[in-house]
């Protein structure tokens with residue numbers, strides 16, 4: 001079942017997969033690579049790990065995980081937008097990572113996996129997009145094995161006021177204009193991105209939610225002046 005937010009989000013992302021990787025890199029000045037590297041480092045994937053990437057999109061993070069787990073491991077990417085998953089599958093095939101990946105069309109709030117079956121579970125740049133963040137963490141924690149890491153990386157409102165002023169101009173002014181130059185769909189997607197970041201949870205709020213969903217010792221870490229927060233905890 002898809003609620004109205006899920007339908008809206010799916011309609012946005014279904015039209016942007018081809019340019020997604022390039023635009024993300026351009027708009028974040030390449031910082032997105034560092035953020036993903038941080039996520040992979042915190043989850044400590046072993047060569048034979050089976051790891052889950054929720055709301056995987058075009059599989060950027062899944063590719064980094066697939067490189068980290070090596071031949072014996074497996075990365076399972078979940079998303080509710082079919083065209084994003086198809087793009088992920090093709091991009092990782094071209095990188096020679098097909099044997100280490102599996103793709104599942106499903107919702108973050110209702111993961112079709114057994115309890116305790118993944119070494120780690122991640123959600124990157126997508127917590128703002130899910131319909132139910134609490135349910136998403138509950139499901140990620142359920143599917144992760146005890147001792148494994150659950151991690152969220154997402155855009156946030158930077159804490160420094162001066163930096164925030166400059167950043168908001170960029171985000172709310174320049175982003176949608178730039179998007180519209182690329183296509184109508186990108187105009188919509190980037191204007192949604194700005195609006196959703198203004199309403200985003202703080203790192204501490206995300207950490208509290210994760211603790212409430214069974215992930216004690218969860219901590220938020222700001223990256224790039226707090227443009228994004230990585231928040232992660234270990235399942236007991």
Ligand SMILES: C[S@@+](CC[C@H](N)C(=O)[O-])C[C@H]1O[C@@H](n2cnc3c(N)ncnc32)[C@H](O)[C@@H]1O
Nearest residue numbers: 055056057079080081084107108124126129130
């Ligand atoms: C901004 S993209 C992020 C993709 C990728 N994780 C990354 O870091 O680049 C957001 C993705 O979340 C997916 N998504 C949004 N809500 C979802 C949900 N409830 N369940 C599964 N996927 C969802 C969208 O389809 C889209 O592919």
